[in-house]
Amino acid sequence: MKIHYAVLFLLISTTMFSQEDAWVYFNAKPNAQTYFDTPTLMLSQRSLDRRSSQNIGLNFTDVPLEVTYVNQVKSSAGITVMAQSKWLNALHIRGSQVNINALKTLQFVDKVVFANKALNITSKKVSENQIAETKNKLKTTINYNYGTSANQIQMLNGHVLHQQNYTGSGKIIAVLDGGFPGVNTAQPFQKLRDNNQILGGYDYVSRNANFYTGDSHGTLVLSTMGGYKENQLIGTAPDASYYLFITEDDASECPVEESLWVEAAEEADRLGVDIITTSLGYFGDFTRPEYNHTYSDMNGTTNFISRGAEIAFSKGIIVVASAGNEGNQTEKHIGGPADAVSVITVGAVTASKVRSGFSSIGPSYDGRIKPDVMAQGKDAVVADVSGNIGVSDGTSFSCPIMAGMIACLWQAYPEKTNKEIRNMVIQSSDKYSAPDNNYGYGIPNFSAALAVDSFVNKDFAVYPNPAKTTITFTFSNQINDASVIVYSVLGQKVIDKNITHQNPNLSVESLKSGLYFYTFDADGLHKTGKIIKQ
Structure with missing residues (x-):
């Protein structure tokens, strides 16, 4: 569908x-x-x-x-x-x-x-x-049976984080969108309901507490993160918790929508949310043309919503926004809040990692690289209000796919700041050394992001993990040597080796791809963990 x-x-x-x-x-x-x-x-x-x-x-x-x-x-x-x-x-x-x-x-x-x-x-x-705006809703150890949703997760190496139990647990994501009908009834959201992962929400447009209403766009967006239907759809952060806020008035095109967005972001901050994801964009084609933004407004400081998004980041929140779906239009550039400096702006690629023609481009008006990163937005797998699994197009979906993976990464590094996590995501991307205004820094590799911190100045580390050939153990200089044993998931001992500071490397080249467990013992220091062999 x-x-x-x-x-x-x-x-x-x-x-x-x-x-x-x-x-x-x-x-x-x-x-x-x-x-x-x-x-x-x-x-x-x-x-x-x-x-x-x-x-x-x-x-x-x-x-x-x-x-x-x-x-x-x-x-x-x-x-x-x-x-x-x-x-x-x-x-x-x-x-x-x-x-x-x-x-x-x-x-x-x-x-x-x-x-x-x-x-x-x-x-x-x-x-x-100038605070003019237009509404432009962007149309747009675990081994999960991802089904048809496998590609949009595996493209980001997100399954590697899931295999290490980084599934968003303990992180809270606020979704700011147009409505969430069916989330309270449809099967793909049952896991969220059963585990009380929907923490609440609000309809800022109608000023009431019923957020299971409005346009179904938000339902589809949420499904890419929190949806769970074996062999068909697994979201990128199935164990995260969510607040659902309606800020988009689908019945009209009013400047107030930017203000409602900021109001909801402030409430998300008050509640202690970690990540805001928004698949809404504001640029042109407003009902009243005199309210339209122009490209010169896309400088990160003019638009009301973009200023609010930047303040949200200053509070320690990661803000993830869709780049927009105007790539095939005369005006192809990103809108607000995607133009904000610290927002992680997400463009769309196909299943084969080629930029989707509809994905809006950069730079921002003041010359910054935008979008920041890319994820699958063409034929993204989603769930609708009735629980049917289908596909849809838009940076509306590449954005939450990315937001969910960021939640998983932050779960792995809870001590990191939002600035550090943002940098880890961008630095892991495949065009980081040569970004452009079509792809930004490219497609993140969350497996690499997970290993990007080499644990300098810490007493113990295992990296890179996942690994193809060799894993290195670092440990205190007070320890002379150590014993490392690696077990298969069936408990079979597959490696038993002593390592030293002079030779802290462990070859895993002979192992088949998959999940393994290790024990590390040395002078009273005992560590256990998981190894992913690629």
Whole structure:
């Protein structure tokens, strides 16, 4: 089954609108110290622990909006508050141009920025103030029986992490999308339900707690990470936990969607989420053309959503975003939040690792390499709302496939920061030494990423693992020699050798490909582990 998407865009003259979208920015948070003194008033303990483990301090952006300011704007004539952001200290509002401009007289208002760029008359740099957007939903030891989904995992050598029990356990992924119908009923999500891996969610569009509704796009996206149906579909992070947030209004094309995305990202941060994955992109073809972005906006600092994504990264979260599906269009470049500097932007390749023609390209407007990495997005295997397994196209799917594998890698290296994990993924990619704006740094090799840290200055290490010919053991200089025994999965001893600092290498060339177990014994130091022979 191939799933296709069609979006109807209504071209309506701006003269028909009496209401405008805008952002009102505040100039203070007078009660900030109260929150700094009691940080659990604004962040969960898991969020605080994530900050602490990465040496990230609290700052002004963590403090909630001043309630009295919000209430005064809400009570202003003709103003409707659509969304809010503590990170950017702003409200997304809707009203007439006259009523919105009247807010500038309030002493706590720093500035007002209209979604329609032509209405912004300011001496400040335009690139800092343009927040226009368009909705462009991107259509788009374990040995699992991956079935038809094998290629999209094995292309990344993700199965190697799964074989070592790195399946996303202990990591939390927030999915920001258009809806998740069927996740509460369809069979491929039963494992998530039975193990309480759906931690919650929210529909920011309708402002209610029912997130098992909306467009099915999010359901397909989630299936590439958390789906589980033997011999047909295994997601890249089947043991991760998930929050599901609806930020995409499929019924209209409104600037507020960027603001809802940022609001959801802030909640993900508060809850202690590790990874945000989003298969939404914002560039052109908006219902009201005056709200459209242009390529010059794709600089990582102009778009509201991209600024929010960058702040999310500063909080210790890894943000993974689809590059976009505009590669065959006149304007081929990545949109927002894919243009953000620290976002891991994912393009799409075919099953044979050739860039899909629809995959948006770089660079960002300021010349940075984008996309960052690639994964399968052509004929990606997904599950629909009824539990049927089929294929669909789009960077919508290469993105979560990548996000799930990142969760597995981070599980393997829980002490690493988000910056370090991001670097490990990129540095493992097959075009790392010669990136370009079609493939970015290329297709990551998560097996290599798993071994990229050689455990320098640690007492014990085994690398590379997986290995083709030789494995090296490193251990304390206080130990003279050691005994290493390797066993098959059936418990048969296949290697028994003594090693020393002068010759710490163990040949595995004679072993068949597969999983093995080792024991390491030396002067009271006893270690056990797994070896993958390629």
